[in-house]
Amino acid sequence: MFESVMSKYQDDILLNLKKLVAIESVAVPDCTVEGHPFGYPSAEALHFMTNLADSLGFSTENCDNFAAHAQLGEGGDSDYAAVLCHVDVVPTGDGWHTDPLALTEKDGYLYGRGVADDKGAAIISLYCMKAMMDNAVPMKRPIRCIFGGGEEIGMDDMEHYFSKHALPTIGFTPDADYPACNCEKGILHLKLSGSTDPSILSIKGGSAINCVADQCTALIDCDAPTANAICEIINASDAECSAVQSNKSNKSNESNESDKSNSGFVFTVKGTSSHAMCPENGVNAVNYLLTAAGEAGVLNDGSAEAFFAAKVCNDTRGKDLGIACSDGLSGELTFNVGLIASDAGKTSVSIDIRYPATLDSQPIIASIADEAAKYGATLEVLSDNKPLYVPADHPLIRALGECYTEITGKPMIPVAMGGGTYARTLQGRGVAFGPVFSDAKPCNLHMPDENLSIEEFMLHAEICYRAMCRLVMLDCDNE
Secondary structure (H helix, E strand, O other): OOOOOOHHHHHHHHHHHHHHHOOOOEOOOOOOOOOOOOOHHHHHHHHHHHHHHHHHOOEEEEEOOOEEEEEEOOOOOOOOEEEEEEOOEOOOOOOOOOOOOOOEEEOOEEEOOOOOOOHHHHHHHHHHHHHHHHOOOOOOOOEEEEEEOOHHHOOHHHHHHHHHOOOOOEEEEOOEEEOOEEEEOEEEEEEEEEEOOOOEEEEEEOOOOOEOOOEEEEEEOOOHHHHHHHHHHHHOOOOEEEEEEEEEEHHHOOOOOOOOEEEEEEEEEEOEOOEOOOHHHOEOHHHHHHHHHHHOOOOOOOOHHHHHHHHHOOOOOOHHHOOOOEEOOOEEOEEEEEEEEEEOOEEEEEEEEEEOOOOOOHHHHHHHHHHHHHOOOEEEEEEEEOOEEOOOOOHHHHHHHHHHHHHHOOOOOOEEEOOOOHHHHOOOOEEEOOEEEOOOOOOOOOOOOOEEEHHHHHHHHHHHHHHHHHHOOOOOOOO
């Protein structure tokens, strides 16, 4: 049995995690507020972390509200170890059994948005550094806890941070599962756009591109029998649908300039959110609504919605678009519709694709573009984060594995995953490592009732502490 180092800090860890969870730090894409690139709440969370770090006795720096760091030990950018965490979160969404912004302890578990992804690990990393300071751990290099404010919307936070600072010599991000994830799939974010169907007076759904869309609303110009048919198709599935008749003038809708009054139905579809890396675990409200509308004969050939219903919304592997693929290292491509919106006669869907680590994204993009062109739709590449692979015999993997085995008694066999972490920004100098144990109860990342076991949370703290102690002394080839 290992001797606990971190248990003495548990009360303070939980107290400060409670404060951090209460900040609804959803990063805002393309925020125009000067000095707040991801909005006020994201910046508030970064300031909370630096204020806490200051109070614990560390040197700190806020990097233009993109990211921030706390450092233990003397030295600059020439040689340092790093633990990278993010303090932004995905939207809370619906379906919670507790207040998502109030840390709730129940039956040995902590509930709240961000406890597992990634606020819990962020607080733990600071207190591991506090334990290193209190125990006068020997160090050949300083160590930083780096906190990002925009991980969930593309990781521009780390791009900005590393434009101001050199990459660490070695590091890890506790933003995944144990054991170490040395292989991450590539992540494509795309937008498909086309002409709005004449029958779709408005449509909006989803909360984030990297989440399964758990809700969708649409005003559809159809009669009562057709509305009933759409609801019946959806309600026979795992989603829920209701329709209410609504008189609405087309004149008030930007996607249709006719002055004629229409009697349509407002459809509300509820699904279940999930992380985009495993879209099969969710129930996609956008997919069900468009597919049902297509089956009910509402959609016109050549419209964006007809294209989406026929080719985009039918599976989570991209088979209808001709992009289904896999490799032996990281598995199958995954495909998720995260957002839909109509405006000014155009309807767009935003898509998250996780593609195998050994494959190139360009054939995938080309195949989708070709299929979209057949329907008069266009494709925009929003981002393309390339895959990550660090060999299992890398000194970092060996060192982290020793720490994992010391605490758990289990051997560490590196794994691949579909999630994207800050590890891919480290150019082979880091991997994802914890905080969630692979055999644990589902922690509901990007879903309602996000949670972590308190026992396993503190077990992660012990592993993280030992890993940080190891990294400040590790001999590295890239120094």
